[in-house]
Amino acid sequence: MLGLNNFEKADRKNIWHPFSPLAGNKPIGIKKAKGVYLYTQDGRKIMDAVSSWWVNIHGHSHKRINKALSRQAARLEHVIFAGFTHKPAVDLSKTLKRVLPKSIDKIFFSDNGSTSVEVAIKLAVQYWHNQGKPRKKIIALEGAYHGDTFGSMSVAERNLFSAPFNELLFEVDFVPFPKGDGAEAIARMKELVTEETAAFIFEPLVQGAAGMQMYAAEVLDKLIDIARSKEVVCIADEVMTGFGRTGKMFACDHLRNDPDLFCLSKGITGGYLPMGITAVNERIVKAFDVEDRTKAFFHGHSYTANPLACAVANASMKLLLGKKCQQDIQRITEQHQAYLDQFRFHDKVKEIRHCGTILAIELHADDAGYTSNLKEKIYDFFMGRDLLLRPLGNVIYILPPYIITDQELQRLYKAIDVFLLEL
Numbered sequence: 001m002l003g004l005n006n007f008e009k010a011d012r013k014n015i016w017h018p019f020s021p022l023a024g025n026k027p028i029g030i031k032k033a034k035g036v037y038l039y040t041q042d043g044r045k046i047m048d049a050v051s052s053w054w055v056n057i058h059g060h061s062h063k064r065i066n067k068a069l070s071r072q073a074a075r076l077e078h079v080i081f082a083g084f085t086h087k088p089a090v091d092l093s094k095t096l097k098r099v100l101p102k103s104i105d106k107i108f109f110s111d112n113g114s115t116s117v118e119v120a121i122k123l124a125v126q127y128w129h130n131q132g133k134p135r136k137k138i139i140a141l142e143g144a145y146h147g148d149t150f151g152s153m154s155v156a157e158r159n160l161f162s163a164p165f166n167e168l169l170f171e172v173d174f175v176p177f178p179k180g181d182g183a184e185a186i187a188r189m190k191e192l193v194t195e196e197t198a199a200f201i202f203e204p205l206v207q208g209a210a211g212m213q214m215y216a217a218e219v220l221d222k223l224i225d226i227a228r229s230k231e232v233v234c235i236a237d238e239v240m241t242g243f244g245r246t247g248k249m250f251a252c253d254h255l256r257n258d259p260d261l262f263c264l265s266k267g268i269t270g271g272y273l274p275m276g277i278t279a280v281n282e283r284i285v286k287a288f289d290v291e292d293r294t295k296a297f298f299h300g301h302s303y304t305a306n307p308l309a310c311a312v313a314n315a316s317m318k319l320l321l322g323k324k325c326q327q328d329i330q331r332i333t334e335q336h337q338a339y340l341d342q343f344r345f346h347d348k349v350k351e352i353r354h355c356g357t358i359l360a361i362e363l364h365a366d367d368a369g370y371t372s373n374l375k376e377k378i379y380d381f382f383m384g385r386d387l388l389l390r391p392l393g394n395v396i397y398i399l400p401p402y403i404i405t406d407q408e409l410q411r412l413y414k415a416i417d418v419f420l421l422e423l
């Protein structure tokens, strides 16, 4: 363990890291972070081109967010949210309602992306239950990822990660991933949607964990139209796509249809503190807003609407809605497009995809998927250049904080070009 400082040694002894096999796990100690850079314990400066798992939209240690956090900590750090409320939560609900579709009526708080999905699924099922016409079937898209809890795993693709649990997950009908004109997906959707279908859940426009797989807004609109024809509850999981990622505030802003439920997390606090939001439209709320107390939604988490998380979310939203950030999102989108326009296809490249601030390059691989052997090769190549580009299997992607400069983006594109040349 030469070269490791004491805390890195203690980490190996004590800590179990997410999505990481215990054997061979070598986490790097981070001392501090500022803007788009992580500073390691041993003096390296690494560019965080994946926004620390898609959460850090304004860069690390942002002055304004830091201030909001310390101010709130001095006032109110937490309070039980049943029977009590506080201004940071109310302010956040007002801001979210201003940016979400007009039909959104209530904001339900939880504490991460998976729980925002659990809440949405439970609301959709109880919506039918409360009206005395129970519906239990759920439709999802092939390739979907909605989180790591049992409900969110159930509505997602069965794969290596879910294998030990598959028999314990509830059954869901899957529609093929809507490639191209989505004809196959649309046809299957028509077959599957019936009066027994409770909900249709989807990651709008981009399936993140599946490898930044992208599909057309028009096709999703058609799938939602079919679901709507039988009053199916439509759930948009915008945990990754929300808060500017796709070039608009929400990926659903590219659609004609407004979903009934939105699941939000990741970028909402600017990557500071955990928070989950399930935004609920009037139609769903109505089925719960009744005298009969047995029809209440009996669900909650200890840290529901944590005031510190709400305060940083308010500060992050203020930055996000500001002119500078909106221009940055536009600028990154244009830079990605310019790179894509001059991109020279290489026989190892299968596809290059772009949506808003997300750019993805999929490589040909015999073992395509999350566990592809290419994954380590890609990761090591870029880390060797102090660039954090943690690939999804054989897919290299850039998903940067919006403060990243054009020069920094150019450095990433050039490194990708070199990697592809040397591959």
Ligand SMILES: *Cc1c(COP(=O)(O)O)cnc(C)c1O
Pocket: 112, 113, 114, 115, 117, 145, 146, 147, 148, 203, 208, 209, 237, 238, 239, 240, 241, 265, 266
């Ligand atoms: C990350 C993610 C989740 C899960 O969020 P966690 O906060 O990691 O539980 C759910 N859905 C999508 C689309 C995600 O990208």
